[in-house]
Amino acid sequence: MASSAGQLLLMSVAILGSAGCFASDTITPNSAVSGSRTVVSTGGNFELGFFRPAGDSNTASSSDGSNHYYVGIWYKKAVSPCTPVRVANRAAPVSDPASSQLAVAADGNLVLTNEVGELVWSSNVVISSSSSNGTVALLLDSGNLVLRRDDGEVLWQSAEHPTDTWLPGVRLGMNKITGHVQALTCWRSSSDPAPGVYSLGIDPNGTSQFFTYWNTTVSFWSSGEWNGNIFAGVPEMTSHYFYNFEFVSNANASYFDYSLQDPTVISRFVLDVSGQVRQLIWVPSADEWMIIWAEPHQLCDVYAVCGAFGVCDEKRLGARRSLTAAAETIPCSVTVARTVTPSCWCQDDEAHRPTMEQVVQALEGVVAVNVPPIPTSLQAFAD
Numbered sequence: 001m002a003s004s005a006g007q008l009l010l011m012s013v014a015i016l017g018s019a020g021c022f023a024s025d026t027i028t029p030n031s032a033v034s035g036s037r038t039v040v041s042t043g044g045n046f047e048l049g050f051f052r053p054a055g056d057s058n059t060a061s062s063s064d065g066s067n068h069y070y071v072g073i074w075y076k077k078a079v080s081p082c083t084p085v086r087v088a089n090r091a092a093p094v095s096d097p098a099s100s101q102l103a104v105a106a107d108g109n110l111v112l113t114n115e116v117g118e119l120v121w122s123s124n125v126v127i128s129s130s131s132s133n134g135t136v137a138l139l140l141d142s143g144n145l146v147l148r149r150d151d152g153e154v155l156w157q158s159a160e161h162p163t164d165t166w167l168p169g170v171r172l173g174m175n176k177i178t179g180h181v182q183a184l185t186c187w188r189s190s191s192d193p194a195p196g197v198y199s200l201g202i203d204p205n206g207t208s209q210f211f212t213y214w215n216t217t218v219s220f221w222s223s224g225e226w227n228g229n230i231f232a233g234v235p236e237m238t239s240h241y242f243y244n245f246e247f248v249s250n251a252n253a254s255y256f257d258y259s260l261q262d263p264t265v266i267s268r269f270v271l272d273v274s275g276q277v278r279q280l281i282w283v284p285s286a287d288e289w290m291i292i293w294a295e296p297h298q299l300c301d302v303y304a305v306c307g308a309f310g311v312c313d314e315k316r317l318g319a320r321r322s323l324t325a326a327a328e329t330i331p332c333s334v335t336v337a338r339t340v341t342p343s344c345w346c347q348d349d350e351a352h353r354p355t356m357e358q359v360v361q362a363l364e365g366v367v368a369v370n371v372p373p374i375p376t377s378l379q380a381f382a383d
């Protein structure tokens, strides 16, 4: 009696011990990701779980008093500031990770439910009922999250749905059968992973060029065509001895991908919130990301980088072009569009005229201006 109880105790210690020592790389129908539970890829390169964007911790909570948590994949090994490379629920944050969960649902899909059990994100693939049993999601050391059947067939993978980051091995391009363009879309801000206004993707018209777009329509940078070795508009590619680049175009797809010659080097491409495409390398000795390439070269060449009424000051930018990923402030100033606005206030009704201080603040963009109707005497200038 006593010995069997002892055996039982030993067994449960062994089970608990193994759970504590080996973080799982798999999400199964019986093991959801929730609260602080994460999954870690086999070699420890990447981790998946709930996170809060770095920029969000300053503003501890949003205006409605709730916190914003996302399910993402970030670097686990070496890289110290949390650097998410993929976000599932980009525009649909949850407020309580402990009662939200990422799980394999009965139909075999990977689903994220929030604190009240509502579905906020799904891998959304059609899975026949015969193969939905035994579906698991596996986080690979490449950062790819793969949903697959027990016989190994891949049903869905995160590498085919990138957010703002282009990791080695990921194919950025177009499916020629469906016409689907796999593009990068920047974060709205450093604290908000919702899709921003800039995107990067291959020419939907079928050439080998990549374009950056503002609002999906206005293109403001092009890679030029692939000449077999490099993109015509990116002569620096030849000096990038860290990488192997590949452009593939066949009957089904055209895409571009890259790999690292030294697999111990940690590198990524990202479409920054500023609209710049950046190639970064992790420098362990400096403990930071270093930008080794960026296009457009000058932030000021990003379309609408200063918003509707701003102009970007190239001279102020040129003096301190930074090679590190440290936050760069874009040198924006106010355009004529804004100077016209306060002048419109000089109307008949004196009681509503702004003080000189208010005018200066409006010109500097410190206060927002409600545009009153333009007086008839000034209409000629406003057109």
Ligand SMILES: *[C@@H]1O[C@H](CO)[C@@H](O)[C@H](O)[C@H]1NC(C)=O
Pocket: 133, 134
């Ligand atoms: C799923 O698999 C389990 C274990 O293999 C089995 O007990 C269960 O009946 C299966 N369910 C369906 C719907 O096939």
Ligand SMILES: *[C@@H]1O[C@H](CO)[C@@H](O)[C@H](O)[C@H]1NC(C)=O
Pocket: 203, 204, 205, 211, 219
């Ligand atoms: C694609 O082709 C159409 C029609 O020729 C043209 O209007 C459009 O600008 C092209 N788009 C790009 C991104 O080159």
Ligand SMILES: *[C@@H]1O[C@H](CO)[C@@H](O)[C@H](O)[C@H]1NC(C)=O
Pocket: 215
């Ligand atoms: C972006 O494009 C859409 C539709 O083409 C338009 O309705 C929207 O106003 C544009 N956004 C901006 C910021 O101009």
Ligand SMILES: *[C@@H]1O[C@H](CO)[C@@H](O)[C@H](O)[C@H]1NC(C)=O
Pocket: 250, 251, 252
């Ligand atoms: C294109 O897709 C078809 C159908 O899936 C496949 O048989 C063929 O091998 C593919 N061709 C290439 C070049 O990948």
